[in-house]
Amino acid sequence: MDRDATSATNLLERKNILIADILTSVRDYFNLALAPVDDTASTGQTAERSLAMETKLSAMIKSTEDLVSLSRRIRELWIIGALKPVTGEADQGMDMDSEQVFSLLGALRERQRQSLLQHAAAAGGGFTYEVGGLDGPAVPGSESK
Template identity: 50%
Template sequence: MNRDADTAHNLLERKNKLMADLMTYYRDLINTSTEPIPANASNSSAAINSLAMETAMTGFITATEDLLSLTREIRELWIIGSLTKPGAGDEEARQGIKRDAEAVFNAVSALKNEGRLAHIGAPDESPMRYQVGNLEGHPGRAQAGQAPGP
């Protein structure tokens, strides 16, 4: 679903119709249950009254369930947002993920460099010579920035 004005209007119309149905069934239920019983009432009139109450109650329950379904749909639109077509926005999402991954990689790389420098000391304080470089070394090779072997 989308959040355009027509959809909002349709949701409001659905709510109004469901509320009107709910009030109508409630009115019918109250009228049927408070209808006076004639002195010469037969079994058939009692059965008709019972069937009318059952019909009104079933309609009332159905209208309530439909109203609850509508509120769930509105909450879903509110929390999740409008639904898009499959594939729409995929490229923007990929670019955003790539930017986020690069930012995380750079932050982790900077933290590792700081930790490595803290272990071996600053260049002017350490008797060892090292070169600070990128952490993207090959497996099995010494990482740039590590002290050279003997």
């Protein structure tokens, strides 16, 4: 496994651990908060429950802060990775891929035109269809002389 895949796996694992910590803290906090208190509870028992709730709340806040920090780290890595220079070989591959995508889009566009023309002909016509650029029709009066 290469370094980038290992790093991504570690970041994903950290995220999962932090989310599990947050969910556990929330569950424990609500269990403490919703546990019934009987009339015989002493001041010590009440203080212990209060301290436990504060501890769980602090753990929840810490895990949330860690998750935000991890999110920032992931964004930094993504930006730094996106700014790496593209090699000539990769650039050629992207050009070939983009040409394929544009030709597929052109074919899809032509099929949609033909479908529209067939539907219009079946409905009795009533309009004309002009093939133009992707920028849309020219604005009247803006033609160059």
